[in-house]
Amino acid sequence: MADHAYDLVLRGGTVFDGTGAPGVLADVGIKDGLIAAIGPRLAAGGDEIDARGRIVTPGFVDIHTHYDGQATWGSQMSPSSGHGVTTVVMGNCGVGFAPCRPQDHDRLIRLMEGVEDIPFPVLTEGLPWAWESFPDYLDFLAGRSFDVDVAAQLPHAALRVYVMGERGANREPATPADIAAMADIARQAVEAGALGFSTSRTLNHRTSDGHPTPTLTAGEDELTGIALGLAAAGKGVLQLVSDFFPDGAAELAMVRRIVERSGRPLSFSLVQSPKSPGGWKAMLAGLSAAVDAGLPMKAQVCGRPVGVLFGLELTLNPFSQNPVFAEIKDKALRDKVAALSDPDFRARLLAHDLDATGPFAGSALRAWDNLFPMGADPDYEPTADATVAAIAAATGRPPAEVALDAMLENGGRGMLYHPFLNYADGSLDPSFRMLTHRDTVPGLSDGGAHVGMICDGSFPTSNLTHWTRDRARGPRIPLETMIARQTRDTAAAVGLLDRGLIAPGYRADLNVIDYEGLRLEAPRVAYDLPAGGRRLTQKAHGYAATLVAGVVTQRDGEPTGALPGRLVRGARSAPLALAAA
Numbered sequence: 001m002a003d004h005a006y007d008l009v010l011r012g013g014t015v016f017d018g019t020g021a022p023g024v025l026a027d028v029g030i031k032d033g034l035i036a037a038i039g040p041r042l043a044a045g046g047d048e049i050d051a052r053g054r055i056v057t058p059g060f061v062d063i064h065t066h067y068d069g070q071a072t073w074g075s076q077m078s079p080s081s082g083h084g085v086t087t088v089v090m091g092n093c094g095v096g097f098a099p100c101r102p103q104d105h106d107r108l109i110r111l112m113e114g115v116e117d118i119p120f121p122v123l124t125e126g127l128p129w130a131w132e133s134f135p136d137y138l139d140f141l142a143g144r145s146f147d148v149d150v151a152a153q154l155p156h157a158a159l160r161v162y163v164m165g166e167r168g169a170n171r172e173p174a175t176p177a178d179i180a181a182m183a184d185i186a187r188q189a190v191e192a193g194a195l196g197f198s199t200s201r202t203l204n205h206r207t208s209d210g211h212p213t214p215t216l217t218a219g220e221d222e223l224t225g226i227a228l229g230l231a232a233a234g235k236g237v238l239q240l241v242s243d244f245f246p247d248g249a250a251e252l253a254m255v256r257r258i259v260e261r262s263g264r265p266l267s268f269s270l271v272q273s274p275k276s277p278g279g280w281k282a283m284l285a286g287l288s289a290a291v292d293a294g295l296p297m298k299a300q301v302c303g304r305p306v307g308v309l310f311g312l313e314l315t316l317n318p319f320s321q322n323p324v325f326a327e328i329k330d331k332a333l334r335d336k337v338a339a340l341s342d343p344d345f346r347a348r349l350l351a352h353d354l355d356a357t358g359p360f361a362g363s364a365l366r367a368w369d370n371l372f373p374m375g376a377d378p379d380y381e382p383t384a385d386a387t388v389a390a391i392a393a394a395t396g397r398p399p400a401e402v403a404l405d406a407m408l409e410n411g412g413r414g415m416l417y418h419p420f421l422n423y424a425d426g427s428l429d430p431s432f433r434m435l436t437h438r439d440t441v442p443g444l445s446d447g448g449a450h451v452g453m454i455c456d457g458s459f460p461t462s463n464l465t466h467w468t469r470d471r472a473r474g475p476r477i478p479l480e481t482m483i484a485r486q487t488r489d490t491a492a493a494v495g496l497l498d499r500g501l502i503a504p505g506y507r508a509d510l511n512v513i514d515y516e517g518l519r520l521e522a523p524r525v526a527y528d529l530p531a532g533g534r535r536l537t538q539k540a541h542g543y544a545a546t547l548v549a550g551v552v553t554q555r556d557g558e559p560t561g562a563l564p565g566r567l568v569r570g571a572r573s574a575p576l577a578l579a580a581a
Helices: 102-116 120-126 134-142 156-164 176-192 220-233 248-262 279-292 333-341 343-353 388-395 399-412 429-435 459-470 479-493
Strands: 006-015 024-031 034-039 045-050 055-058 060-062 085-090 149-155 196-201 237-242 266-269 297-301 306-311 372-374 415-421 440-442 510-513 524-526 535-537 543-548 551-555
Touching (some): 006 510, 055 479, 060 459, 060 479, 085 543, 102 156, 134 176, 149 156, 156 196, 176 196, 176 220, 196 220, 220 248, 237 248, 248 266, 248 279, 248 297, 279 297, 279 429, 297 429, 333 399, 343 399, 372 388, 372 399, 388 399, 399 415, 429 440, 429 459, 440 459, 440 479, 459 479
Parallel strands (some): 006 055, 060 085, 085 149, 196 237, 266 297, 297 440
Antiparallel strands (some): 006 024, 024 034, 055 510, 306 415, 372 415, 524 535, 543 551
């Protein structure tokens, strides 16, 4: 076989290198899993991909996912891997499965079930539990292969329960001995290859039994002690989600003190909450002040609403609390559709629904003025005239009937979309401000989680389509800027400096994209989890090829079956040739 200068050449595409510079026509040569050269008319490769008329980008680095369980039983980190993502960071929000003693398996499963909407039977059947310590967990993952690279963080809830047992689960204050033990385990975890440590301080995170997450009220002394454990190792990032309500300033001040004492980089989740629609502005101002003072802090933000999906196949729908619907709620979809299409059953359902009471009545499930039918072409910045309430008013029908008919579309697979964060103003102008801020990075996709309610693993695709090409209700973001944001910037935020750029010596994690043809399908339900569990997934069109370490993992939106992805143990330095440049 003839020798070639390159194993693979991407020929003639418009290369966006991830620095934020405009695209240039060039070839990209790949050798031994790394980018070897970029330029016109490169020598032939052992294989070639025709990228003419396409854009070539670094692979997207998604730093906020929850594939902690899926990575132990599966090889494809979908839906993320179908959206140009080549590296995922899991173990966010303080939830995960290590360290864990055998007697606490069910406790951590109930926590993940409640916080991330992954059903108990799925986790019970899928998790092999071939570990106890966090280094054991990493060793297990290191023996597996994936279609993306996978990095893990040490989750606070698992750590707290491991050290404190029932006291930790019940949110009792940690003693100095508890804190010292947690700090030591955190040090060992990052030394073994954990990318960092994560925690949760939000009331939205509860076990499936309704109990708050064990970390909700953890004291500043506990969080500081753990951060100092990372500092002792000289490595690791911190990730936090908090309500930042009602006193965001006090919470942010505490976070700032933790970073000041530990010196470790920290990112926190930032969204617009309907409880405090302007609170995000104060958080950004406080963040900027901290960064100006030299602290390594970022906010993770998202480019569209965090939206819950309601449907007949999903966890919830507007009739979930209706006793008439309860008669069919456990039936197969076709039987539900048959019942809901029967005039008598339908009349009973709608009549009773008018007087429905219960914990969700009058709130999200029946917020007709903030519920949108999701059609075949998803609109993530919908206008007020597209709500269930507006359609009902325009057609002279009750809102409940409009919602029911929307869900009965496509054989009962129709869905309703409820944008509950980042949409208090009815537009994505706050998201624009957050996305373009100096001290933020894109995040919060939650890939692998919320399998019956949310499908935001497609964030990287909608960031490209909506913000750089399709947005009609306000300013857009230059394509080269958005590519840099979810490649170089996200990689750098977690210390993965060997990827996110197209330059010699960097990992050959790449996308070849038909930019003009890039689009999202509507979310759909797949029944491919352990125990036959269902999950929301979403397909994209326009990804001509995705490469991980120079190996093609996706072609024309379909997996090739190649699994070059591996566990990433800890931070990665930039290639030496460029680190000095």
